[in-house]
Amino acid sequence: MSALxxxxxxxxxxxxxTDGPVITFQNVKIAFDNPVLEGIxxxxxxxxxxxxxxxxxxxxxxxxxxxxxxxxxxAGRITVLGEEVxxxxxxxxxxxxxNIGMVFQESALFDSxxxxxxxxxxxxxxxGQLTDEIHGRVLEALRFVELExxxxxxxxxxSGGMRRRVAIARAIITHPEILLYDxxxxxxxxxxxxxxxxxxxxxxxxxHTSSLLVTHRLQDxxxxxxxxxxxxxxxxxxxxxxxxxxxxxxxLILRDGRIIFEGTAAELLRCTxxxxxxxxx
Amino acid sequence: MPIPSLSAFAKxxxxxxxxxxxxxxxSLSNILGQPRYYADTLMQADLIxxxxxxxxxxxxxxxxxxxxxxxxxxxQQFGSLSLTGKLVSLSMVRELGPVLTGILVAGRNSSxxxxxxxxxxxxxxxxxxxxxGVDPTKKLVTPRVIASxxxxxxxxxxxxxxGLTGGFLVSYLLLGLDPNQYWTTGSQALRxxxxxxxxxxxxxxxxxxxTIGCFYGLSAKGGTQGxxxxxxxxxxxxxxxxxxxxxxxxxxxxGFFNY
Numbered sequence: 001m002s003a004l005x006x007x008x009x010x011x012x013x014x015x016x017x018t019d020g021p022v023i024t025f026q027n028v029k030i031a032f033d034n035p036v037l038e039g040i041x042x043x044x045x046x047x048x049x050x051x052x053x054x055x056x057x058x059x060x061x062x063x064x065x066x067x068x069x070x071x072x073x074x075a076g077r078i079t080v081l082g083e084e085v086x087x088x089x090x091x092x093x094x095x096x097x098x099n100i101g102m103v104f105q106e107s108a109l110f111d112s113x114x115x116x117x118x119x120x121x122x123x124x125x126x127x128g129q130l131t132d133e134i135h136g137r138v139l140e141a142l143r144f145v146e147l148e149x150x151x152x153x154x155x156x157x158x159s160g161g162m163r164r165r166v167a168i169a170r171a172i173i174t175h176p177e178i179l180l181y182d183x184x185x186x187x188x189x190x191x192x193x194x195x196x197x198x199x200x201x202x203x204x205x206x207x208h209t210s211s212l213l214v215t216h217r218l219q220d221x222x223x224x225x226x227x228x229x230x231x232x233x234x235x236x237x238x239x240x241x242x243x244x245x246x247x248x249x250x251x252l253i254l255r256d257g258r259i260i261f262e263g264t265a266a267e268l269l270r271c272t273x274x275x276x277x278x279x280x281x
Numbered sequence: 282m283p284i285p286s287l288s289a290f291a292k293x294x295x296x297x298x299x300x301x302x303x304x305x306x307x308s309l310s311n312i313l314g315q316p317r318y319y320a321d322t323l324m325q326a327d328l329i330x331x332x333x334x335x336x337x338x339x340x341x342x343x344x345x346x347x348x349x350x351x352x353x354x355x356x357q358q359f360g361s362l363s364l365t366g367k368l369v370s371l372s373m374v375r376e377l378g379p380v381l382t383g384i385l386v387a388g389r390n391s392s393x394x395x396x397x398x399x400x401x402x403x404x405x406x407x408x409x410x411x412x413x414g415v416d417p418t419k420k421l422v423t424p425r426v427i428a429s430x431x432x433x434x435x436x437x438x439x440x441x442x443x444g445l446t447g448g449f450l451v452s453y454l455l456l457g458l459d460p461n462q463y464w465t466t467g468s469q470a471l472r473x474x475x476x477x478x479x480x481x482x483x484x485x486x487x488x489x490x491x492t493i494g495c496f497y498g499l500s501a502k503g504g505t506q507g508x509x510x511x512x513x514x515x516x517x518x519x520x521x522x523x524x525x526x527x528x529x530x531x532x533x534x535x536g537f538f539n540y
Contacts, residue, residue: 068412091416098414108409110401122413125316170413 020082021045022178022210023067028076036062037073038257044178044212047248049204051221052214053279054254060214061105064180067212068100069093081177098122101171101209105182107163109155109170115142116151119170141169145199161192168199172207179203179211185220197223198236204248205229218280225249225265253279300500304418305492311416311423322424329390329425330432334439336389337382341440344377345369345447353456365458366467369448374471374479378441380527383486386433387519391494394425395515398498399508407499417499426491433487434480441479474538482530486523493519 021043028040036059044050052060065071066078069085078086083096109118116138117124123134142148145165155163164184171179181200185193197220203209205228215221223236228247230237239245251268253261253276261268261276268276285293348369356362398421401407410417445467452458497515501507 065408070408070411094411094414094416096414097412100412102409102412104405104409104412106405108405110406110409111404121415125413125415128316 022081023212024077024079025063025066026077028066028073028078030059030062030066030071030073030075035257039076040254040257040259041076042252042259042262044210046210047208049200049211049213049224049247049249051224051249051251052212052254053216053218053221053251055279056216058254059257060254061182064102064182064212064214067178067180068097068102098174099176100178100180101174101176102180103164103167103171103182103184105186107155107167109163109166111155113154114151115147115153115155115158115166118155118166119173121170122174137173138169141173142166144172144202145169146195159192161188161195164188164192164196165199168196168203172203172209175207175209177210179209181211181213181215183214183216185215185217190219193217193220194223198229200224201227201236202229206231208248221251222265225251297500301492301496304422304496304499305488307418308422308426308492308495311419312427314419316419318420318424321420322427325424325428326432328393329386329428330436333386333389333432333436336385337436337440338443340381340385341373341378341443342447344381345373345444345449346451347447348372348377348444349448349451350455353452362456362458363462364466365448365452365456366463366465367470369452370445370467371470371475373441373444373448375475376527376531378444379437379479379482379486380523382433382437382440382483383490383523383527384520386429386436386487387490387493387523388516390429391490391497391515391519392512394491394494395498395501396508396512398495399501399511402499402501403504403507422492422495422499425495426488429491430484430487433483433490437479437483472538474534477538478531478534481534482527485526485530489522489526490519493522 023044025040025042028037029035030037036057040059040063042050052063054060062071066073067080067085069080069088069090073086076086077084080096081099085093085096088096109115110121113121116135117130119138119141120130120134123137124130127134138151139148142151145168147162147165147169150158150162150166155166158166168184184196184200188196200211200213201224204211204224213224225247227236227238228245229235239247250264251261252259253268255275260273261271263271268280271277349365352368353362353365356364356368398407401410401421407417410420448467449460449463452463453460494515497511497518501511503510
């Protein structure tokens with residue numbers, strides 16, 4: 001990771017640009033055959049990363065799809081970047097979604113397009129063709145995920161971890177204001193998972209992108225809360241013992257359609273709720 | 282598998298009709314809006330038009346030939362064998378050319394569209410497209426609708442032509458009819474209304490083929506089994522709709538042109 005990380009560009013922090021949360025959920029409810037979300041409310045402040053956890057079927061992925069407006073809630077209000085997505089028409093949502101990057105659980109790469117065409121997809125929509133400038137930006141995004149050499153390959157020729165990294169490159173190429181990660185390490189081996197989490201941490205600490213991250217792996221969540229991306233060493237490193245640096249990362253745990261915990265890693269570890277203790281054990 | 286209640290079944294079907302109508306309407310309104318996907322439309326036109334050409338030519342040729350062969354014995358009983366050209370041309374241009382081409386293209390392309398879009402749906406590629414701010418109805422549906430409508434128009438004309446040629450070959454080689462007589466009676470039989478009917482039908486069939494294929498593809502759920510189901514449903518629905526709409530178009534145009 002560290003060898004290629006040196007080529008990462010150093011953009012200005014966006015933290016100071018605007019105030020207020022980038023995402024707000026107010027009493028959001030949705031049911032399919034059974035209720036899935038029963039009055040969820042939370043905020044994602046700008047520059048923060050919120051890690052969504054909970055057992056399977058608690059609606060974590062659903063929250064990401066609600067943010068994008070891919071699914072409409074039955075009740076409640078959702079605002080994203082100041083726009084109320086619950087009231088927007090599908091046609092109007094396309095413009096808003098251009099400011100959001102999404103990494104899908106199974107990558108969702110276009111299997112008939114090459115890696116370059118996949119990563120450039122959003123940019124090619126604007127120009128209609130693959131220009132030299134777009135090619136340069138594709139290489140930059142692929143360099144970020146250390147997959148510059150896969151430009152001409154098809155997704156079927158990549159491993160699961162590589163596909164996930166290409167999906168991250170595709171999500172970040174336009175430098176979106178919000179990133180949504182849906183189990184980016186799901187089904188991957190520990191080494192590859194760590195590489196993916198390092199990319200997420202790098203995106204958080206280098207670009208200060210606001211993000212929601214769904215994960216089942218407690219290890220990933222605590223790595224994010226205890227590590228930062230050191231630009232000088234060009235790699236993810238643990239916080240030194242005794243330091244209290246704010247990593248702009250907190251946790252949200254769902255159970256039976258409700259939020260049962262929201263707070264920092266330290267607060268989570270101090271939590272005495274029996275269900276959470278069992279979940280963490 | 283639980284048996285759905287009557288009201289749930291009715292609701293589901295009404296919703297399907299509503300969703301299909303919305304998709305079909307949007308595929309048309311997208312033609313006027315931006316962006317326009319010319320490359321995708323050309324690629325689809327190549328797939329639908331050029332790709333279907335060999336089978337359309339083959340089926341058209343033999344349909345015209347068998348039509349001449351089957352009707353000749355009846356016509357001969359009335360001493361009207363010379364009318365073979367007229368019968369083949371009217372049957373091919375008004376009915377068999379558009380309908381057979383429609384059913385062939387439905388079997389080949391509605392299924393292709395449903396399986397391609399269905400695979401994209403179940404692997405979240407459609408959601409990924411929407412998440413990236415790209416409208417799947419503009420990117421995927423409208424190019425297929427335009428390509429199907431335009432290509433069906435030309436394929437039906439080609440089918441008519443080769444059908445007439447097939448009829449001619451049988452009339453000339455097997456029935457000993459005069460070539461000039463066959464082509465003269467065939468062309469003189471056709472009035473404006475016949476040609477109009479023969480060219481209107483493929484346009485509507487092309488629209489049905491593409492919208493049904495895309496609708497079932499975009500509605501697919503349940504993994505590979507769901508894609509297979511969507512593909513089958515698309516072919517069946519498109520074929521049935523072609524035959525049913527053919528009746529109503531024929532009825533409407535017969536009334537309009539006062540046959």
